[in-house]
Structure formats: C-alpha cells, structure tokens
Amino acid sequence: MRISQIFSKTTKNVPTDEQAINARLLIRAGFIYKEMAGVYAYLPLGLRVIENIKKIIRQEMNSLGASELLMTSLQPKETWEITGRWNDSVVDIWFKSKLKNGTEVGLGWSHEEPLMVMISKYAKSYRDLPISVYQFQTKLRNEVRAKSGIMRGREFLMKDMYAFSRNQKELDEFYERSKQAYLRVYKRVGLGPYTYVTFASGGAFTQFSQEFQTVTPNGEDVIYLDQAKRLAVNEEVYNDDVLNQLGLDKQALQTVKASEVGNIFNFGSLKGEQMGVYFTDEAGRQQPIFLSSYGIGVSRLMGVIAEHFNDKAGLIWPKEVAPAMAYLIAIGDRPVQNLTDELYNLLTDYGVAVIYDDRDVRPGEKFADADLMGIPWRIVVNSKTITNGQYEIKGRTEDLPEFVSKEALVKRLTGVD
Amino acid sequence: MRISQIFSKTTKNVPTDEQAINARLLIRAGFIYKEMAGVYAYLPLGLRVIENIKKIIRQEMNSLGASELLMTSLQPKETWEITGRWNDSVVDIWFKSKLKNGTEVGLGWSHEEPLMVMISKYAKSYRDLPISVYQFQTKLRNEVRAKSGIMRGREFLMKDMYAFSRNQKELDEFYERSKQAYLRVYKRVGLGPYTYVTFASGGAFTQFSQEFQTVTPNGEDVIYLDQAKRLAVNEEVYNDDVLNQLGLDKQALQTVKASEVGNIFNFGSLKGEQMGVYFTDEAGRQQPIFLSSYGIGVSRLMGVIAEHFNDKAGLIWPKEVAPAMAYLIAIGDRPVQNLTDELYNLLTDYGVAVIYDDRDVRPGEKFADADLMGIPWRIVVNSKTITNGQYEIKGRTEDLPEFVSKEALVKRLTGVD
Secondary structure, three states, X not given: OEOOOOOOOOOXXXXXXXXXXXXXXXXXXXOEEEEEOOEEEEOHHHHHHHHHXXXXXXXXXXXXXXXXXXXXXXXXXXXXXXXXXXXXXXXXOOEEEEOOOOOEEEEOOOOHHHHHHHHHHHOOEHHHOOEEEEEEXXXXXXXXXXXXXXXXXXXXXXXXXEEEEOOHHHHHHHHHHHHHHHHHHHHHOOOHHHEEEEEEEOOOOOOEEEEEEEEOOOOOEEEEEEOOOOEEEEHHHOOHHHHHHHOOOHHHOEEEEEEEEEXXXXXXXXXXXXXXXXXXXXXXXXXXXXXXEEEEEHHHHHHXXXXXXXXXXXEOOOOOOOOOOEEEEEEOOHHHHHHHHHHHHHHHHOOOOEEEOOOOOOHHHHHHHHHHHOOOEEEEEEHHHHHHOOEEEEEOOOOOOEEEOHHHHHHHHHOOO | OEOOOOOOOOOOOXXXXXXXXXXXXXXXXXXXXXXXXXXXXXXXXXXXXXHXXXXXXXXXXXXXXXXXXXXXXXXXXXXXXXXXXXXXXXXXOOEEEEOXXXXXXXXXXXXXXXXXXXXXXXXXXXXXXOEEEEEEEEEEOOOOOOOOHHHXXXXXXXXXEEEEEOOHHHHHHHHHHHHHHHXXXXXXXXXXXXXXXXXXXXXXXXXXXXXXXXXXXXXXXXXXXXXOOOEEEEHHXXXXXXHHHHOOOHHHOEEEEEEEEEEEEEEEOHHHXXXXXXXXXXXXXXXXXXXXXXXXXXXXXXXXXXXXXXXXXXEOOOOOOOOOOEEEEXXXXXXXXXXXXXXXXXXXXXXXXXXXXOOOOOHHHHHHHHHHHOOOEEEEEEHHHHHXXXXXXXXXXXXXXXXXXXHHHHHHHHOOO
C-alpha cells in the first residue's frame, strides 16, 4: 500500500487525557483514533492488526471444531431476566435503550443467555450435541472509568466461544482442548513466553475460573507466578489454602503485574438448570445442557501486544500481527524511484504486505515513521543500489542495516528462493 | 464441513409473526435466527453468505483506492449536534443510551459526522486529499416497524464508504467510478440484470440522490423503469418535470416493484461548511472539504438475493455468494461412505466448500435440505458408484441429475483439469 493512498498519518498530538501507553502509541502511529473515553475507531493500519489477530484466533477455534456465527448486539430484556442478569445491580455495565414503543432493550456485553435460548430451539436430543460456536462481535460495556486505552474500552471487539456439552466429562475435555488452543493463540501473536494460565475467582458457580495473564509492566492485575510450572494465581484468590490446593510453593512464586488476555468459564449445568434448557439423553431422560464459555478480547489483545513490544522510537509488532512486513523508502531521483517501484511491485506480487512511503518528505521523517509504526523490516533504495545492486534492509530492533541483493531480500521477506 | 459439526439445522418452525419471504426462507434453512423483531443473528451458513458478499464488496472498494477502517458504534452527542442530526425530530431512528455519569450517547446509524470530525484532524492541506475510506459496520436503527426480515432490520450490517474531495469535480469523478463499482458488485452477486440506477429524493442538499434498485415482486418501493436506458425513477420524485429533465419518455416506462440495494449521496461542500471542516488549497486559501457517501446494506443485500432467487423447494444461491458449492450425500453402507469420505477430502483439498450431510436420516430428508439451503450442486454417491465409477450430480435448478466420472466432477466444481 502506498502511504499516500491509505488513510493513515502519524501524529504528535495525543489527547491530553490519554494516559495508557497502548493508546498513546497507537494514536501517535495512526493505528487508532479516540472517539470518546474508552471508545476508539480503528484506522486502516490498526484494522490490519485486528484482522491478523482474528485470522489466528479463527484458525485455532476452527481447529476445535467450533463454528463461526454472529449474535446480535440488541438484546431482549426477557432473555436476561431468566437468570437475573438484566438487573443493573447484578450486572453494572449494561448500556440500555428503548424501542419506539417503549420496550427496553440491552446492548450485548456477553452472550451466554441468548445462546442458551437459541440452543434450546435447535438441540433437543443427545444427537444434536455437543455444539461449539464462536463469534467476533463488538461488545458494549458501560465501564465507570475507561483509562486503559484499548485494553478496557466501553466498546471493544471480542471473540467469544460457547460450548454446549452433554455432561461434565464432555465439557471438561473441550475445556482442556480450548485451553491449549488459547495458548497457541498467544504463542502465535508473540506473547507465548509471557503468558500464563492463572487461577482467578470463579464467581458464584465454581471455586475458580481460569484466566490467561500476560506479564507486562503496566498490567492492571497482580499475579503470583510459578515460572517453572507456568501457572499463576490472581491476587483476588491468593491465600495459603488455595496455594495448598493447587500444589504451589509460596517460596517459588514471583509477584508480578500482568494483563488479562483471555478467560474461560465452566458453568457446568448451572445455566441449563436456571434457564430450563434440557436435552433428551440416550435413555430418554431430560438432562440440563452443560455450558462453558471462552473469551478473548481481540482489541484488548492488540493493546497488550502494543504495551509489551515497544521502545522509545515506537511500536514493535511481532511479524504474525504486523500490519505490513516491510516499510519501503526511496532516497533519490527518478531512476531510484523507478527501481523502488519495481521492488514494490515484485514484493506485492509475492504477497508481501509492504507500506511504500511515497510522500514528499525528508528521509529522516520516513525513518521515524517506520519505527513509530513498528514495521518489522525497513528497506531503503538509494543511488548506490543502482550502481551495486545492494538494497539496505534493517530489522526494527537492529541497530545497523545490512546490504543485500534483490534475490536475498525477497528470500528474507518471503522465505521463497 | 460435516453437517453434524456445524451448528445448522433446518426447521419447519418459523415465528408466527414473520411475514417476509426472505426471513421465512432463511430461518427455515437455518441461515438466520430471530432474536427480536428486526433483529437477527447469523448462523454459520448465513454468516458464510455475508462473508462472501463482503469479500466481493471489499475487492470493489479497494479497486477504487479506498481504505478499510472501522468506526465506533457509540457516538458522542456533540458531534451530531453540529449539524442538528442529534435531534430526534430530525433523525427519528436513533437508539440512545447513557454513560454512568449521565452523559448521553447515541448508537451509530451512519457515520458522516464523526468522519468529518476525524478528517478535520488529519487532512489540513490539499496534499492530504482526496481520501476515501469504508467500513463494514453493524448499524442500529430504531425503526418503528420491522416487518421486512433482514431487508430492513433494527440491527444490520452495512458497508458505508465516505469520500473526501477537494472540489466538486474531484467528487463527481469519484462518484461516477463508485457507481460503476457498485454495479459490478450487483453483477457479481447475481443481481446484475435486475438492478438499476434510480433517481430518488436528494433530501435537503441536492435535487436527486441515486439509488440502486433491484426489481423483485415483493419490493418495498415502486419505480418507473426504462429498460433500454437501464435507468429508473423512484415514485417519490416521479413527475413530468423530472422525466423531462432526465430525458425519459413516459410511454417507455414500466411501473415495477423493487428493493433498494444501495444508495449514494453527494453532499457537495454542505457538510464541510456546516461543520467548519476546511483545508488549505494550493493558493493558501481555506476551502470546505467536499463529502460524498456510499452505502450498501450487506445483510439487506443478502435478503434481496434470497427474495429474488428461490422456488417452492427453498433458496437458490448464485454461485459467488453460496455458503458452499456442493452438498454431498452418501446413500449406502460402509464402502459407499468410505468412497464419499474420499470425495469429500479430495474436493476440500481442491478448496471447494462442501457441505457433507453425514447425518443418520433418510435420503429424502437430505435431498429436501440440500434444496432448501439452495446449494448450487448436489452430489450423490451410492452403490452404483462403486461398480461403475459414476457420481450423480444435479444443479439446484435442474430437474434431472447427470452421471459423471470423478475427474469430470472435480473439473465441474473447480474448473481445474
């Protein structure tokens, strides 16, 4: 993409009320735009990161046999009254509105209840189960404070998956497989080494829920971490009894700040019983459907990646989520520009996403923007390239560039000889 | 996809209050699910149609040089007060809600105003323009009545594009190119021959806006159509003066029912002037930014396709938007099933989307579901296939099947020898 054609512009003006590092960097780099506190639009480069993350998550959810669907934002009151979760004193983050005839409606912040109602109409028999579905959906949550940039917004993109099982054993098996799929997601987006399964509060249903926490200096949570076992305990449930129960040794634990990048809930038969959602088993008996749910905040994950990978010069995207693999700069007159055009077309033909900085600004500004945007490779073509056929290529975190032939350059970016 | 694994089930139970053909068929076929009046979830097969349509639209918008971004659903009151469109008596379809601190917020039903505010921060100079951006975004509109299924919902998916131009000429050129891109979209989704550029009311700004109307028996609109010129006039602006102005002959016009599948608005410099969004031109003068906007209701388009292509047995998807190319049925015991598994794997390896009906139900039910779902090709493998190597293949609208070799079958579905 030629930078003159995409709507993207780095800026030095960050809203004065914006404290979160992720938001400050992403706004400066032209990835997001602040509409209101906790409400951000995704500019073209930001949307590319979101789409890259979605692609990875989608592959992993599909590998579990889950099907993608799309639930609605508008929610009927009746569905949520069944479990008491319509009540603002039970769930204090609802946005609510009204139809023209005065009927109250809610804006979806999660989808357990509507999916249980839906499933009750499609899955009547043991033959119809198990079912697992997921969606990428914009959630609205009326947070009192919204100071963490895209890490806790009032409007955010979530991948939520729901599994409907016939019994606890079937649920537990899917739960374990999902946990592994989640860990693969974090690995693929670059957060693998820093992300830990963490025991957290289970709410009303079970003793624990499980979270995935990424260790990061500005994390909102405090966790007690056993590096060797790759397990952690959220401070909200941290006590001696819990440590004993989980077989963790107090002496081996580090206290660190971390950000939640996913959570999974085992509702067991509770929702089925509460909502009267039953199926007929092999013996003809009515049994409650078992529910588990699995969430990854996609935009939140982008925020955590931004918080985790950056330096003074700007963002540093892991290759699998970067909005482009290379940032291409020509320094010189027409012949240099022609050669750069050629390289741009060649790389594009190979399917490499390239940001071609074709603006009429000085090279220093282009270098600074390449770093600020955090693109993995910076490529420079100049008059020397014409004489010796060598292209300058520099990794985002390298100090010095290398000079390589066009063939070597293509190989570096594509892995293809 | 094996039908046992995807969450999709045809049903005979259509909500009693559902009159629209598109909704009745799509609910019966398991493509959508009614959450509330005018609010539908997209089940896996329905979401595939949506994604196929999005892919086509995305390609055509990219071909215009437009960049994809994603604006927010939550909207600040201040932005819309500038043009007076916050007022419920001016725009009567707002859903509104409140932050915890009492601040009113709206739920986006269109995005001209927020984009003008955003652009004012990024495009200060003629060098920063023209810009065109688009998004696929879930819009909420508080319609009084919602009786047209997914053709006019309270929550729906829209592709909206906005072009920011430096003058009327630049705007007009983009407008014309966009019109052609829109016509290519309708052609590619199968509605080309039935879809016409239609003059409609221009609201407060211009005499006319332009719509794209698809002729269809249950259309909500009435248009006066000149087949030869491929032009139409919406009844809302139909009169002798208008006909004269457009050079249309009353005698040559047919009166037909049609459904709007897109509309484009030429705001000229109006919004720029209203909102004080100016840029500095080459001569250093302040000029208003010119705005045009371009909408296609993606879910609405799916509804119109469903209304347009169906018969007594169910839906008939055009190949480019069909959720799968083939519906695969095995009739017979283990050896037949093995052969069917083999064919399924082969087609999947070729990248053909196949629905494999692996349910334990009688063939008649599978045939009926293949038709109801409207999958372009139905393939049957039975004991004869084992003896003579011939596979049964039938087009959705054909009366009789053909019998072909595996090689011919693959070629038919892939175009590859």
